[in-house]
Amino acid sequence: MNLVWHRADLRTHDNPALAAALQSGPAVGLVVLDPNILSRTSARRRAWFYRNVAALREAYARRGGNLLVRFGLPWEVLPRVVAELEVRRVFAVRNSTPYARFRDRKVEEALAGRVAWFHGQYVQEPGEIVKPGGGPYTVFTPYARRWWAAPEVTLYEAPERFPSVALPPGYALGSVPDEPSDVPLPPAGEEAALRALEAFVSERLPLYHQARDRLDGSGVSRLSCYFTLGVLSPRLAVQQAMRVGGEGARKWVGELAWRDFSGDLLHNFPLMAHSAFDPRWDALPWVDDAEIFGAWLEGRTGIPAVDAGMRELRATGFLSNRARMVVAQFAVKLALLPWQKCERAFRDLLLDGDNASNLQGWQWSGGLGVDAAPYFRVFNPVTQAQTHDPSGAWLRRWVPESWGRPEPYGRPVLDLEAARRRYLEVARRIGQASPQTRT
Numbered sequence: 001m002n003l004v005w006h007r008a009d010l011r012t013h014d015n016p017a018l019a020a021a022l023q024s025g026p027a028v029g030l031v032v033l034d035p036n037i038l039s040r041t042s043a044r045r046r047a048w049f050y051r052n053v054a055a056l057r058e059a060y061a062r063r064g065g066n067l068l069v070r071f072g073l074p075w076e077v078l079p080r081v082v083a084e085l086e087v088r089r090v091f092a093v094r095n096s097t098p099y100a101r102f103r104d105r106k107v108e109e110a111l112a113g114r115v116a117w118f119h120g121q122y123v124q125e126p127g128e129i130v131k132p133g134g135g136p137y138t139v140f141t142p143y144a145r146r147w148w149a150a151p152e153v154t155l156y157e158a159p160e161r162f163p164s165v166a167l168p169p170g171y172a173l174g175s176v177p178d179e180p181s182d183v184p185l186p187p188a189g190e191e192a193a194l195r196a197l198e199a200f201v202s203e204r205l206p207l208y209h210q211a212r213d214r215l216d217g218s219g220v221s222r223l224s225c226y227f228t229l230g231v232l233s234p235r236l237a238v239q240q241a242m243r244v245g246g247e248g249a250r251k252w253v254g255e256l257a258w259r260d261f262s263g264d265l266l267h268n269f270p271l272m273a274h275s276a277f278d279p280r281w282d283a284l285p286w287v288d289d290a291e292i293f294g295a296w297l298e299g300r301t302g303i304p305a306v307d308a309g310m311r312e313l314r315a316t317g318f319l320s321n322r323a324r325m326v327v328a329q330f331a332v333k334l335a336l337l338p339w340q341k342c343e344r345a346f347r348d349l350l351l352d353g354d355n356a357s358n359l360q361g362w363q364w365s366g367g368l369g370v371d372a373a374p375y376f377r378v379f380n381p382v383t384q385a386q387t388h389d390p391s392g393a394w395l396r397r398w399v400p401e402s403w404g405r406p407e408p409y410g411r412p413v414l415d416l417e418a419a420r421r422r423y424l425e426v427a428r429r430i431g432q433a434s435p436q437t438r439t
């Protein structure tokens with residue numbers, strides 16, 4: 001019997017590991033509830049994960065298959081299950097965050113190389129798109145040029161039926177925890193994700209390029225929470241969007257290239273998890289002010305666009321990309337809050353929280369050396385709201401006390417102009433030195 005170890009690929013459609021396992025014989029699925037991950041994340045994110053594991057189990061069961069759920073360290077759990085079920089081979093879709101690589105090395109050692117690895121978390125896997133002379137890209141535009149030129153990937157159909165397997169009598173499938181969430185969760189599982197993709201592609205994709213920057217997020221897909229757990233295949237999403245074609249589709253698929261680029265950066269530069277991508281920016285004079293951090297996190301800075309963003313995120317687990325950039329730039333460039341602390345707290349609030357994309361988003365917004373983002377471009381949260389929420393409806397919804405006006409209200413924690421000048425003064429000094437890349 002084969003074992004399919006699902007991690008960030010909680011789906012049966014376009015799952016190369018599942019397809020290969022079933023091609024070579026009967027298979028059972030396994031999800032390991034890893035305390036190293038689960039104890040370090042928020043209740044809402046655990047709840048979202050569990051709901052999607054439960055949905056995957058149902059997807060298996062509908063096709064006559066079994067999905068096991070076990071709690072523990074993967075390098076201890078897998079050898080146990082392999083021995084209990086006399087598993088021939090383990091099949092898994094590769095992940096490439098620093099912890100995932102450490103974990104997978106340990107599992108490989110424990111299983112003496114009996115693991116077959118497959119691509120499928122990204123459209124183009126981390127490490128695959130390299131410069132003509134070899135070596136990773138650090139700037140998005142040339143990366144994206146090669147990304148678009150890469151050969152199309154083959155997609156895999158979901159299996160119709162799982163061949164029946166006889167589990168030992170009384171062998172427990174293991175239960176999926178049902179943790180409550182402090183925010184309403186979207187419908188879980190791949191069927192819901194596929195329906196959401198279909199609705200987005202047919203209704204909003206054609207105008208995506210015009211509507212994507214709205215602060216209220218009304219022009220975007222909101223599919224990120226499915227991509228993060230691999231409930232939806234990004235490869236299938238690209239294929240569906242390109243069938244529609246046009247400017248909206250090209251722009252949207254370009255965002256999935258950003259997702260791949262984020263994975264590629266973290267794969268090649270794991271130190272970006274802790275330090276500025278360009279080490280010069282570690283020298284910014286960070287201000288670890290608990291009061292300002294708390295005001296930022298809870299959406300009570302007195303700056304309407306920042307407060308609307310953080311309140312929406314706390315209340316829903318989602319925020320548009322434009323609003324993410326506004327709140328992150330405020331935290332890093334204007335408040336000079338230690339970016340690592342903000343990145344971590346922000347990720348815990350996101351249902352789509354993802355190491356690679358969040359680190360890239362924070363480092364890009366903070367001008368810390370990712371891509372060619374210029375440090376001297378400082379978003380003004382007032383003009384951002386005027387441009388991307390012109391009616392003030394988004395501000396009114398989340399910060400009623402602003403009356404929908406973008407100017408600071410009450411007693412703001414920072415004077416925006418003074419904060420901008422403070423940042424630019426030091427940033428200019430740091431920015432004059434030649435750029436560096438951490439390896």
Ligand SMILES: Cc1cc2nc3c(=O)[nH]c(=O)nc-3n(C[C@H](O)[C@H](O)[C@H](O)COP(=O)(O)OP(=O)(O)OC[C@H]3O[C@@H](n4cnc5c(N)ncnc54)[C@H](O)[C@@H]3O)c2cc1C
Nearest residue numbers: 220221222223224255256258259321324353354357358361
């Ligand atoms: C500070 C900051 C933090 C972020 N943290 C995360 C995170 O933890 N997880 C996450 O998935 N995205 C993150 N992003 C990227 C982006 O904001 C979200 O992916 C996007 O807002 C999700 O909404 P959507 O699904 O409607 O996106 P759409 O606009 O519909 O885009 C489609 C898909 O493309 C990908 N994508 C879009 N924009 C980006 C981007 N800038 N970088 C990488 N991938 C992108 C996502 O998978 C998204 O679902 C962050 C961006 C910033 C500025």
